[in-house]
Amino acid sequence: MASLCFAQKAVLAPMVRVGSLPMRLLALDYGADIVYCEELIDIKMAQCERVVNDVLETVDFVAPDERVMFRTCSKEEGRVVFQMGTADPERALAVAKLVESDVAAVDVNMGCPKEYSTKGGMGSALLSDPEKIEAILSTLVNGISKPVTCKIRILSTLEDTVNLVKRIEKTGVAAIAVHGRMKEERPRHPVHCDYIQAVAESVSIPVIANGGSSDMVKTFEDIERFREATGASSVMLARAAMWNPSIFRQQGALSVEEVMEEYIRYAVRYDNNPFNTKYCLCQMLRDRVESPFGKRLHAAQTSEEICEVFGMTDFYNKTRAELEARKAALQTNGDQPQLPRLEEGVLTMPVRFERRDYPPQITPKMYLLEWSRKEKLDQPVYETEQRTQDRAFQSTVILDNKKYRSTLWEKSKKFAEQAAAIVCLRSLGLPEGRIGEEHSGLVNKRKRDDKKCAALDANESAARKRHISEVPQEEEEEMICRTKVVNGVCGQTTR
Ligand SMILES: Cc1cc2nc3c(=O)[nH]c(=O)nc-3n(C[C@H](O)[C@H](O)[C@H](O)COP(=O)(O)O)c2cc1C
Numbered sequence: 001m002a003s004l005c006f007a008q009k010a011v012l013a014p015m016v017r018v019g020s021l022p023m024r025l026l027a028l029d030y031g032a033d034i035v036y037c038e039e040l041i042d043i044k045m046a047q048c049e050r051v052v053n054d055v056l057e058t059v060d061f062v063a064p065d066e067r068v069m070f071r072t073c074s075k076e077e078g079r080v081v082f083q084m085g086t087a088d089p090e091r092a093l094a095v096a097k098l099v100e101s102d103v104a105a106v107d108v109n110m111g112c113p114k115e116y117s118t119k120g121g122m123g124s125a126l127l128s129d130p131e132k133i134e135a136i137l138s139t140l141v142n143g144i145s146k147p148v149t150c151k152i153r154i155l156s157t158l159e160d161t162v163n164l165v166k167r168i169e170k171t172g173v174a175a176i177a178v179h180g181r182m183k184e185e186r187p188r189h190p191v192h193c194d195y196i197q198a199v200a201e202s203v204s205i206p207v208i209a210n211g212g213s214s215d216m217v218k219t220f221e222d223i224e225r226f227r228e229a230t231g232a233s234s235v236m237l238a239r240a241a242m243w244n245p246s247i248f249r250q251q252g253a254l255s256v257e258e259v260m261e262e263y264i265r266y267a268v269r270y271d272n273n274p275f276n277t278k279y280c281l282c283q284m285l286r287d288r289v290e291s292p293f294g295k296r297l298h299a300a301q302t303s304e305e306i307c308e309v310f311g312m313t314d315f316y317n318k319t320r321a322e323l324e325a326r327k328a329a330l331q332t333n334g335d336q337p338q339l340p341r342l343e344e345g346v347l348t349m350p351v352r353f354e355r356r357d358y359p360p361q362i363t364p365k366m367y368l369l370e371w372s373r374k375e376k377l378d379q380p381v382y383e384t385e386q387r388t389q390d391r392a393f394q395s396t397v398i399l400d401n402k403k404y405r406s407t408l409w410e411k412s413k414k415f416a417e418q419a420a421a422i423v424c425l426r427s428l429g430l431p432e433g434r435i436g437e438e439h440s441g442l443v444n445k446r447k448r449d450d451k452k453c454a455a456l457d458a459n460e461s462a463a464r465k466r467h468i469s470e471v472p473q474e475e476e477e478e479m480i481c482r483t484k485v486v487n488g489v490c491g492q493t494t495r
Pocket residue numbers: 013014015016017018037038039083109110111112151179210211212213214236237238239240242
């Protein structure tokens with residue numbers, strides 16, 4: 001796919017809480033060319049796992065506490081820019097690599113004046129550290145294949161602003177968004193079009209003018225007026241789009257009521273967090289948030305209740321039913337017994353461990369350990385390899401002198417071990433603790449095939465209730481694991 005071009009574009013600005021998937025899709029539907037996600041902090045993103053969500057047809061970046069930090073889908077492919085908050089070139093690169101294949105470009109926030117950003121050296125704190133800016137941007141530009149951009153605020157003099165932007169251009173960024181306010185200025189202060197204009201004249205990369213909502217940009221036509229007033233190549237809108245994303249519509253804005261309904265459709269379809277949905281709807285209601293309608297919305301706690309307030313219960317029920325049916329179909333397909341292949345003495349299957357498929361505190365490794373104990377076998381031994389090129393992991397579990405391995409490489413050692421345990425359990429026709437497993441008929445079918453399994457099955461629901469209390473997490477962690485680095489400095493560890 002061709003690299004994203006930032007010239008002559010109408011852009012949805014990055015906005016914390018507002019810029020989640022439903023708002024981005026809506027802005028694109030109405031005519032935005034490019035959409036930025038909300039700023040995501042590098043430290044939090046670095047801990048995320050990339051998960052393909054087959055039910056929602058999305059790619060999710062999921063934090064260890066199961067929160068979805070960033071969700072994207074094919075509808076915004078090639079048009080979504082990932083914005084991060086960072087003060088560290090290497091961490092920024094690790095995060096950029098994590099999301100690189102799922103986004104059109106990566107942006108660094110250098111304008112946020114809020115304390116939570118600046119005290120960590122991020123956001124507008126970077127503006128007074130040009131060496132750090134250069135280090136972050138050039139590391140990103142050299143380290144990923146997608147375009148890199150940044151978003152700044154103006155400095156206190158025109159000369160300083162132009163000098164900084166020239167240094168930024170030299171790092172190889174594809175574009176620069178300029179919020180025409182200084183870091184001490186608030187939204188009520190007028191935007192400095194002359195600063196943006198001076199920047200646009202001094203660099204050859206596209207400059208994206210920002211800061212025009214409210215005083216300058218109120219309608220679709222104003223977008224072009226703001227562009228002309230700043231001499232910029234493109235325009236980025238935050239608040240004007242937050243209040244009514246149909247401002248991007250060439251034929252004229254739609255009523256907020258209509259827009260809110262469309263927003264809810266995306267929020268339900270993509271299982272958006274209801275509190276996030278409510279927040280965005282409240283921004284669109286603006287001063288009507290205190291009205292009886294606004295209060296009813298405020299009281300809603302779930303997506304279903306939000307839909308009720310908007311008279312969209314039928315839509316909610318239909319969409320949820322479709323998603324549930326899809327999930328059931330996927331689980332049934334996934335439950336078709338898979339036959340392992342024997343590869344160089346190892347039984348293999350292409351399986352991945354998806355945390356969300358298992359109840360909290362239940363893992364395939366626990367199931368395997370418990371089964372091995374019941375069968376009076378030596379406990380499973382995990383040998384893990386790490387490849388140098390992408391630092392991904394692959395585990396082999398050895399049980400009863402047989403080896404089992406997933407052919408897929410995982411981002412973490414823990415997940416690789418779980419995947420190996422799944423291969424072993426499936427090869428032996430044993431239950432693995434997955435949600436809905438007991439309803440799929442799979443367990444019963446296998447039970448008939450494997451008498452040994454019967455005892456475990458009988459205990460299964462009881463074990464689940466007490467979270468397999470006889471196999472506490474710490475003990476599972478103590479299971480014998482060996483890690484070695486493939487093609488790297490070889491080290492074998494036993495813990
Ligand atoms: C609710 C809200 C959240 C914002 N979050 C971000 C953010 O995550 N990253 C960022 O660079 N700027 C953020 N901003 C600043 C906007 O992107 C933009 O620079 C500013 O609002 C000026 O543009 P406007 O006049 O079009 O609103 C946020 C602004 C708002 C109103």
